[in-house]
Amino acid sequence: MAQVITLKDVASEAGVHVSTASRALNPETRSVVNDETAGRVLAVAERLGYRPHPLARGLRTNQTLTIGMIVPDLMNPLFPPIYAGAEASLRDKGYSLLIGNDDDDPVKAKAVMAALLERRVDGLILATAHLDFALPAALNQEMVPTVLVNRTTDSMALPAVIGDDDAGIGLVVRHLVGLGHAAIAHVTGPTAVSTGRIRREAFARWMDSEGLAAEPALVVEADAFRTEAGHAACDRLLDSGVSFTAIVAGNDLIALGCYDALTERGLSIPDDVSVTGYNDMTFIDRVNPPLTTVSLPYEQMGAAAAQTLLVMLEFEEWQHDVVDPSAKLQPSLVVRDSTGPAPAG
Amino acid sequence: MAQVITLKDVASEAGVHVSTASRALNPETRSVVNDETAGRVLAVAERLGYRPHPLARGLRTNQTLTIGMIVPDLMNPLFPPIYAGAEASLRDKGYSLLIGNDDDDPVKAKAVMAALLERRVDGLILATAHLDFALPAALNQEMVPTVLVNRTTDSMALPAVIGDDDAGIGLVVRHLVGLGHAAIAHVTGPTAVSTGRIRREAFARWMDSEGLAAEPALVVEADAFRTEAGHAACDRLLDSGVSFTAIVAGNDLIALGCYDALTERGLSIPDDVSVTGYNDMTFIDRVNPPLTTVSLPYEQMGAAAAQTLLVMLEFEEWQHDVVDPSAKLQPSLVVRDSTGPAPAG
DNA sequence: CTGAAAGCGCTAACAA
DNA sequence: TTGTTAGCGCTTTCAG
Numbered sequence: 244m245a246q247v248i249t250l251k252d253v254a255s256e257a258g259v260h261v262s263t264a265s266r267a268l269n270p271e272t273r274s275v276v277n278d279e280t281a282g283r284v285l286a287v288a289e290r291l292g293y294r295p296h297p298l299a300r301g302l303r304t305n306q307t308l309t310i311g312m313i314v315p316d317l318m319n320p321l322f323p324p325i326y327a328g329a330e331a332s333l334r335d336k337g338y339s340l341l342i343g344n345d346d347d348d349p350v351k352a353k354a355v356m357a358a359l360l361e362r363r364v365d366g367l368i369l370a371t372a373h374l375d376f377a378l379p380a381a382l383n384q385e386m387v388p389t390v391l392v393n394r395t396t397d398s399m400a401l402p403a404v405i406g407d408d409d410a411g412i413g414l415v416v417r418h419l420v421g422l423g424h425a426a427i428a429h430v431t432g433p434t435a436v437s438t439g440r441i442r443r444e445a446f447a448r449w450m451d452s453e454g455l456a457a458e459p460a461l462v463v464e465a466d467a468f469r470t471e472a473g474h475a476a477c478d479r480l481l482d483s484g485v486s487f488t489a490i491v492a493g494n495d496l497i498a499l500g501c502y503d504a505l506t507e508r509g510l511s512i513p514d515d516v517s518v519t520g521y522n523d524m525t526f527i528d529r530v531n532p533p534l535t536t537v538s539l540p541y542e543q544m545g546a547a548a549a550q551t552l553l554v555m556l557e558f559e560e561w562q563h564d565v566v567d568p569s570a571k572l573q574p575s576l577v578v579r580d581s582t583g584p585a586p587a588g
Numbered sequence: 589m590a591q592v593i594t595l596k597d598v599a600s601e602a603g604v605h606v607s608t609a610s611r612a613l614n615p616e617t618r619s620v621v622n623d624e625t626a627g628r629v630l631a632v633a634e635r636l637g638y639r640p641h642p643l644a645r646g647l648r649t650n651q652t653l654t655i656g657m658i659v660p661d662l663m664n665p666l667f668p669p670i671y672a673g674a675e676a677s678l679r680d681k682g683y684s685l686l687i688g689n690d691d692d693d694p695v696k697a698k699a700v701m702a703a704l705l706e707r708r709v710d711g712l713i714l715a716t717a718h719l720d721f722a723l724p725a726a727l728n729q730e731m732v733p734t735v736l737v738n739r740t741t742d743s744m745a746l747p748a749v750i751g752d753d754d755a756g757i758g759l760v761v762r763h764l765v766g767l768g769h770a771a772i773a774h775v776t777g778p779t780a781v782s783t784g785r786i787r788r789e790a791f792a793r794w795m796d797s798e799g800l801a802a803e804p805a806l807v808v809e810a811d812a813f814r815t816e817a818g819h820a821a822c823d824r825l826l827d828s829g830v831s832f833t834a835i836v837a838g839n840d841l842i843a844l845g846c847y848d849a850l851t852e853r854g855l856s857i858p859d860d861v862s863v864t865g866y867n868d869m870t871f872i873d874r875v876n877p878p879l880t881t882v883s884l885p886y887e888q889m890g891a892a893a894a895q896t897l898l899v900m901l902e903f904e905e906w907q908h909d910v911v912d913p914s915a916k917l918q919p920s921l922v923v924r925d926s927t928g929p930a931p932a933g
Numbered sequence: 934c935t936g937a938a939a940g941c942g943c944t945a946a947c948a949a
Numbered sequence: 950t951t952g953t954t955a956g957c958g959c960t961t962t963c964a965g
Contacts, residue, residue: 249942260952265944272944277950294706298646299942302957307643309686317672318870320665327662327689339686339707341654344672361639362684499874525663529844531876594958605936610960617960622934644958647941 248293257287264288268295301363309339310552311359312368315347319468319496320525321541322370325392328545329368336553338365345371347467360387366552372396372403373435388555392548393541395437402555404548404572408438411537411574412445415491415519418535418576420453423585424489424517428461430476430501432468432493439464442493442521460485465497473500481508488516488585495520495527498534498581513583523577533579544572593638602632609633613640646708654684655897656704657713660692664813664841665869666886667715670737673890674713681898683710690716692812705732711897717741717748718780733900737893738886740782747900749893749917753783756882756919757790760836760864763880763921765798768930769834769862773806775821775846777813777838784809787838787866805830810842818845826853833861833930840865840872843879843926858928868922878924889917 254264259280266272267284276284287293301307310333314322330340341359345352352371359367367389373396395403419427429446432439443462450457460483465476473492477500480490492498498520502512510516512532520527523538599609604625611617612629621629632638646652655678659667675685686704690697697716704712712734718741740748764772774791777784788807795802805828810821818837822845825835837843843865847857855861857877865872868883 250944251942261942262944262953263951266951269944275950280950296647296942297707298643298652299957300944301643302641302647302942302959303944305957317668317675318665320870323662323668330662330687330689334703339703341684342675342687344675358679358684362642525665526871526875529875530871531874595960596958606958607937607960608935611935614960620934625934641958644941645960647943647958648960650941 248291250293250295253284253288253291253293256291257284259284268293306365307363308337309341309362309364310366310368310549311341311343311356311362311364312370313343313345313352313355313359314370315345315468317342317344321393321494321522323525324541325370325545325548328542328547329392329549330545332546332549332553347371349373366390366556368392368548368552370394372401372437388552390548390552390555392544393438397437402551404544404551405437406539406544406574407571408441408574409445409448410571411521411539412442412491413449414537414574414576415521415535416446416449416453418578419489419491419517419519419582420455422489422517422582425455425585426461426485426487427455427489427491428463428480428485428487429457429491430473430480430493430497431462431464432497433466434464439468439493446491458485461487465493465500468494468496470496470500470503473497474503475500477501477504481505489582490516490518492518492520495522495524495534495536498536499530502530502581512581515586517582517585519582528577528579532581535579535582536577537574538577539574540572547572593636595638595640598629598633598636598638601636602629604629613638651710652708653682654686654707654709655711655713655894656686656688656701656707656709657715658688658690658697658700658704659715660690660813662687662689665871666738666839666867669886670715670890670893673887673892674737674894675890677891677894677898692716694718711735711901713737713893713897715739717746717782733897735893735897735900737889738783742782747896749889749896750782751884751889751919752916753786753919754790754793755916756866756884757787757836758794759882759919759921760866760880761791761794761798763923764834764836764862764864764927765800767834767862767927770800770930771806771830771832772800772834772836773808773825773830773832774802774836775818775825775838775842776807776809777842778811779809784813784838791836803830806832810838810845813839813841815841815845815848818842819848820845822846822849826850834927835861835863837863837865840867840869840879840881843881844872844875847875857926860931862927862930864927873922873924877926880924880927881922882919883922884919885917892917 250261250264254261264284266276267281273281333340343355345355367387370392372391372394389401391401391403395405431443434440434443447457463476463480465472490501492501498518501518505516512518520534520536523536527534595606595609599606609629611621612626618626678685688700690700712732715737717736717739734746736746736748740750776788779785779788792802808821808825810817835846837846843863846863850861857863865879865881868881872879
């Protein structure tokens with residue numbers, strides 16, 4: 244077991260005191276030490292293969308250089324891009340990302356967050372916020388800089404990096420109207436989370452602005468942003484007997500659930516019913532039929548969340564202010580084969 | 589900013605010395621302290637909401653309670669289950685998982701590993717091993733317990749938790765033969781990684797044991813386990829002019845690439861050519877046509893890798909011995925619509 | 934069984 | 950510009 248090189252080794256090898264070595268090695272304080280000495284220390288450190296011990300440093304500086312991120316569901320293909328985007332930005336600044344998932348369960352969320360806090364993460368990125376989300380006491384007390392991503396809450400002033408869902412829903416509604424659809428249903432995601440509620444409100448607004456009545460009977464809510472929940476919700480819609488020629492689903496997974504429900508009843512997509520999704524998940528272009536959906540730059544979203552957090556980390560006083568993240572990310576419509584002209588009435 | 593409770597606070601509140609408090613709080617040493625005293629310390633700690641500082645502890649005990657995991661591609665749906673399985677097992681034991689991806693690039697892999705090592709991870713789980721993989725010097729020197737998952741190497745004695753690819757390929761070959769196929773092609777993954785090479789060898793062996801010649805012309809190698817690479821490789825196969833009625837793809841992504849290549853030439857799946865995949869990725873059951881593939885318990889694989897690592901962590905002397913992980917995980921065949929009877933010759 | 938004291942590797946006053 | 954001196958919060962000898 245090769246022995247580990249410590250700062251003391253570097254210092255003695257370079258013939259200086261450890262504090263001088265420390266200063267020489269830290270770019271922030273390097274200016275304070277003699278150029279020639281600094282050069283020598285750097286050279287020795289390099290030669291010995293010195294690696295600062297993050298724990299020792301952190302113990303002093305009271306930071307771990309780790310950021311915690313909580314996602315609702317590791318298996319949902321929506322999150323890897325967000326995660327990857329954040330990770331890349333953070334790593335550039337020397338931070339590592341610790342990930343946890345909470346299965347979209349607020350109770351579990353609290354436990355995961357506690358575990359992260361116990362590890363003294365310097366900041367938190369939450370992709371799991373429920374609208375009624377309340378920060379655990381620990382988070383309030385310790386004031387860990389936190390940013391929300393993808394979802395937001397209405398109760399708190401936490402910076403949130405999200406997509407412009409109102410615009411996104413506008414895109415699909417107008418697309419559908421352009422195809423001649425008038426009776427358009429909406430299978431929403433859980434309206435306890437912002438993406439569910441905002442999309443639902445946007446749907447009503449856009450229907451209205453297109454001069455179409457958003458009949459209450461045409462809106463049903465899925466319990467979760469999952470295929471099975473979408474399937475069940477769509478079943479309810481179908482059972483209710485209202486007629487419609489298109490479905491705007493709360494996200495791609497729910498849309499897939501609608502596929503299942505529709506197919507089970509022998510309805511064809513898009514000949515009988517057009518379906519749209521939201522997110523443009525990986526491989527959603529390969530399902531049968533390829534799904535018309537709304538695409539968002541998720542990797543960029545993760546990166547933006549990381550940047551926002553980095554700013555908060557730098558200016559501690561911003562911590563609980565509303566840091567205004569850059570404008571909402573703009574969605575784009577991806578037209579595939581799940582939408583077509585409204586069947587002749 | 590509520591002040592953070594330290595061991596000193598607990599000790600003074602309980603009227604004991606910090607070292608006594610430390611002993612009382614640590615299950616391993618609790619027996620050495622008076623039951624009554626221990627109880628009091630525990631109670632105070634609980635009441636004050638004391639949380640040990642992991643950095644301080646780690647600095648003493650020389651462990652970080654973090655494990656690093658490197659995957660080739662965060663976006664590949666194959667890895668989230670492995671990751672999730674490992675994370676759950678590790679968290680049970682108080683470890684956290686730090687994840688990194690290397691885009692299957694050995695150079696990048698080294699950088700990511702260095703970053704992880706710099707953070708003093710207690711162990712490493714690598715899902716990225718190339719067959720010619722050489723441990724970076726740091727890993728050898730510092731002897732960080734390491735386990736391989738999903739892939740293995742041939743040069744080193746590192747424990748590896750992998751699936752039984754030979755059996756898996758046997759499953760698809762026999763399935764295809766059972767459907768009457770005789771001219772079966774194989775689009776392999778990169779044979780520089782074990783999953784690519786083992787499957788390729790298994791293919792030859794099983795063809796042979798079925799009494800079919802595995803013609804060299806029927807085997808082409810994709811550059812990567814990705815759709816585009818599969819597409820390109822399948823194009824080469826098609827261009828070569830050999831005739832075949834089925835393709836065994838190295839994994840699901842490559843199979844999807846074959847779909848593309850076949851479809852472009854107006855070939856129908858499975859009427860003209862049957863295609864099989866490997867992995868049973870999320871949503872691969874929803875592509876068009878649903879892919880016949882080999883399923884492996886990936887979540888369990890991640891958990892097994894974590895368990896193996898945990899054992900190594902406990903018995904340091906095992907570090908570079910061959911820890912024999914439990915038997916290879918057994919695959920199962922999932923028959924869907926991408927395979928059908930061989931077209932009448 | 935418990936207290937005293939040392940020290941993990943590093944940074945940050947404070948002196949010189 | 951550099952060295953001295955304290956610790957960060959915890960575990961672990963070593964005495965008592």
